[in-house]
Amino acid sequence: MTKSVEEFDAVIIGAGFAGLYTLYRLRELGLRCRVFEAGEGVGGAWYWNRYPGARCDSESYFYCYSFSDEILQEWTWSEKFPAQPEIERYLNFVADRLDLRKDIKVASRVTSAIYDDAALRWTVSTQAGDKVTTRYLVTAIGGLTATAPNLPDIDGLETFEGRWYHTGHWPRQGVDFTGKRVGVIGTGSTGIQAIPVIAQQASELTVFQRTPAYIMPARNAPLAPHEVAEIKGRYPEIWRKAKAHRGGQPYDPPTLAFADVDECEARRLQEEYWQRGGLRVVQLFNDVYSNPQSRAFTEAFFREKVRQIVKDPATAEILEPKGYPIGAKRIALDSQYYETFNLPHVHVVDARSKPIRRVTPAGIRAGDRDYPLDIIVFATGYDAVTGPFRAIDIRGRDGIALADRLAEGPRAYLGMSFAGFPNLFAVSGPCNPALSTNVPVSIEHDVEWIADAIAHCEANGVRAMEPTEEAEDAWTEDTQARIAGTIFEQADSWQFGSNVPGKPRRFLLWLGGLTEFRERCGAVARAGYEGFRLTR
Numbered sequence: 001m002t003k004s005v006e007e008f009d010a011v012i013i014g015a016g017f018a019g020l021y022t023l024y025r026l027r028e029l030g031l032r033c034r035v036f037e038a039g040e041g042v043g044g045a046w047y048w049n050r051y052p053g054a055r056c057d058s059e060s061y062f063y064c065y066s067f068s069d070e071i072l073q074e075w076t077w078s079e080k081f082p083a084q085p086e087i088e089r090y091l092n093f094v095a096d097r098l099d100l101r102k103d104i105k106v107a108s109r110v111t112s113a114i115y116d117d118a119a120l121r122w123t124v125s126t127q128a129g130d131k132v133t134t135r136y137l138v139t140a141i142g143g144l145t146a147t148a149p150n151l152p153d154i155d156g157l158e159t160f161e162g163r164w165y166h167t168g169h170w171p172r173q174g175v176d177f178t179g180k181r182v183g184v185i186g187t188g189s190t191g192i193q194a195i196p197v198i199a200q201q202a203s204e205l206t207v208f209q210r211t212p213a214y215i216m217p218a219r220n221a222p223l224a225p226h227e228v229a230e231i232k233g234r235y236p237e238i239w240r241k242a243k244a245h246r247g248g249q250p251y252d253p254p255t256l257a258f259a260d261v262d263e264c265e266a267r268r269l270q271e272e273y274w275q276r277g278g279l280r281v282v283q284l285f286n287d288v289y290s291n292p293q294s295r296a297f298t299e300a301f302f303r304e305k306v307r308q309i310v311k312d313p314a315t316a317e318i319l320e321p322k323g324y325p326i327g328a329k330r331i332a333l334d335s336q337y338y339e340t341f342n343l344p345h346v347h348v349v350d351a352r353s354k355p356i357r358r359v360t361p362a363g364i365r366a367g368d369r370d371y372p373l374d375i376i377v378f379a380t381g382y383d384a385v386t387g388p389f390r391a392i393d394i395r396g397r398d399g400i401a402l403a404d405r406l407a408e409g410p411r412a413y414l415g416m417s418f419a420g421f422p423n424l425f426a427v428s429g430p431c432n433p434a435l436s437t438n439v440p441v442s443i444e445h446d447v448e449w450i451a452d453a454i455a456h457c458e459a460n461g462v463r464a465m466e467p468t469e470e471a472e473d474a475w476t477e478d479t480q481a482r483i484a485g486t487i488f489e490q491a492d493s494w495q496f497g498s499n500v501p502g503k504p505r506r507f508l509l510w511l512g513g514l515t516e517f518r519e520r521c522g523a524v525a526r527a528g529y530e531g532f533r534l535t536r
C-alpha cells in the first residue's frame with residue numbers, strides 16, 4: 001500500500017527568526033502550515049552558530065521581533081549585546097509563547113522542492129524521509145548558514161591528525177581547548193569574537209590573518225533593571241525609528257560632516273564614541289564613506305588605536321587595518337580582541353605575505369614555516385546568500401533548477417521571488433537588503449509583505465503568482481547598478497561572493513536601504529502586484 005502524501009497550504013523551510021514569524025503570520029491567515037528545520041531545535045543561524053564567543057553585533061533590545069507587545073514586555077534581555085545561548089533561548093521562548101512547535105518538524109533537512117506545473121503545487125522532500133505537497137513554499141533559510149559554509153580547499157586537510165571545526169557548524173557539546181595548540185584561520189566578525197575566548201583555554205594560539213578587519217570595541221555590559229524598564233517603556237518610539245532608518249536601527253542618522261569641526265574636536269568626538277563602544281563609532285561623521293578626508297581621518301584613528309593597545313609593534317603592524325576603505329568589508333565589534341595579542345601564548349601570522357600552503361599531519365605550513373597544531377578552527381565564513389539556495393534541489397516550471405539560475409550570480413525580484421518559480425517566496429533572498437541591516441527588522445518586513453501577497457492570492461482566486469522575467473531582470477540589474485562608485489567595489493568580501501573561489505563577483509545585497517525597499521515593495525503591492533504574473 002502506498003503511503004499517502006500529506007498536503008499543506010504552506011511549507012516553510014527553516015525555523016529561525018524568519019521561519020518562526022512566517023509560520024505565525026501564515027497560520028493567522030488560516031493556512032495549514034508545516035515548517036521543516038534541519039537542526040534539532042529552533043533557532044536557525046542561532047542554533048548552529050554556537051562557536052566560542054558567538055554574540056550579536058546589534059543591541060539586544062532591537063535585535064528581536066517588534067510585532068508582539070506581549071513578547072516585548074515578557075522577555076528580558078540580560079546583556080547589551082546578547083550571546084548565542086540567550087538568542088537561542090529567546091527564539092525557543094517565542095516558539096512556545098506562540099504555540100508554534102506543533103507545526104514544526106525539526107531534524108528534517110529539506111533536500112528538494114519540485115514544482116508540478118499541472119497541479120500548481122510543490123512537492124517537498126526531506127532527508128528524514130518526509131514527502132509532502134504544498135501550494136505555497138516559503139524559504140526562510142538565511143544567507144549566512146551552516147548549510148553553505150566556506151571551507152577553503154587547502155591541500156592536506158584530510159591528512160591532519162588533530163581535529164578541525166568550522167565555526168558555522170559547531171558541536172553542541174562544545175570543544176575543550178584546554179592545553180591544546182590551536183590555529184584559527186579567518187579574522188572576520190566570527191574569528192574576532194572567537195579568538196579571545198579560545199585564547200583563555202588554549203596553551204598556544206596561532207591566528208592566520210589574511211586581511212585585517214576594522215574593529216570597534218563592543219563594550220558589552222549587563223543591562224540593569226532600570227535600563228530594561230526604560231527600554232520597555234519606549235518600544236513604540238524605538239520601532240518607529242528603526243523602521244524609518246535605512247539600516248533598521250533605532251538611531252538618528254548622523255548630521256555632522258567632517259568639515260563641521262576642526263581636527264582637535266574631531267579627535268575628541270571620535271575618542272568619546274570609541275569609549276562608548278558599539279557600531280556607532282563609525283557613524284560619527286555623515287560623510288565617512290563619501291569624503292576621502294573624513295575617511296582617511298577615521299581610518300587613521302582606528303590604526304592608531306591598534307598601535308596603542310597592541311604592545312609589540314610588529315604584531316600591531318600586522319593587525320592594523322589597511323589595504324581597503326573602512327566599511328568596504330563588514331566592520332566588526334570586539335571584546336578584548338586586540339588585547340588578546342598581548343598574551344605571550346597568542347601569535348598572529350600574516351597569511352597575506354606568508355600564505356597558508358597546506359595542512360600537514362601535524363599542523364599548518366604557512367610561508368616557509370610549520371606551525372604544529374592540535375586543533376584547527378575555520379572561521380572562514382560562508383558561501384553567502386545564494387549558497388543556501390543552491391544547497392537544496394529547487395525546481396520550478398519546466399524543471400528549471402534554481403541552483404543553475406543562481407550559479408551565474410544573484411537574481412530575484414524584490415529580493416523575495418524568482419521568475420519560473422510560482423508561489424515560491426524567499427524571506428531575505430538574493431538582491432535583498434536584509435544582510436546589510438539589523439536583520440530582524442528586515443525579516444519582519446519581508447514576512448509581512450509575503451503574507452499580504454498570499455492573502456491577496458487567497459482572496460482573489462489567484463492560484464499562482466510569479467514575477468515576470470522582465471521584472472526580475474530589472475531588479476537584478478538595479479542591485480548591481482547601486483554598487484557602482486561605492487566603496488564596496490574596492491574590497492573582496494562575502495557580499496560580493498568573492499570569498500568563494502569560482503563564485504561570480506556579483507553583489508548579493510540590494511543597497512537601497514530598508515526605507516526605500518519598504519516603499520518599493522509597498523508600491524508593487526498597491527499596484528496589484530506589479531511585475532508579477534497572476535494565474536487565476
Ligand code: N01
Pocket residue numbers: 055056057058144152153185186187188189190191208209210211330351356379380381382492494499
Ligand atoms: O566570515 P567572513 P565570518 N585563507 O567571510 C578568511 C555575520 N556575522 O564568519 O578577508 C586565509 O567575514 C577571510 O580572509 P579575507 C556577519 O554579517 C554576524 O567572520 O577573505 N583566510 C576572513 O578573514 C559577517 O560579516 C555576527 O582575506 C581565509 C575570514 O576568513 C558574516 O557573518 C557574528 C581563507 C572570513 O570572514 C560572516 O562573518 C558573526 C583562506 N583560504 C558573523 N578563506 C553577528 O553579530 C577565508 N579566509 C550577528
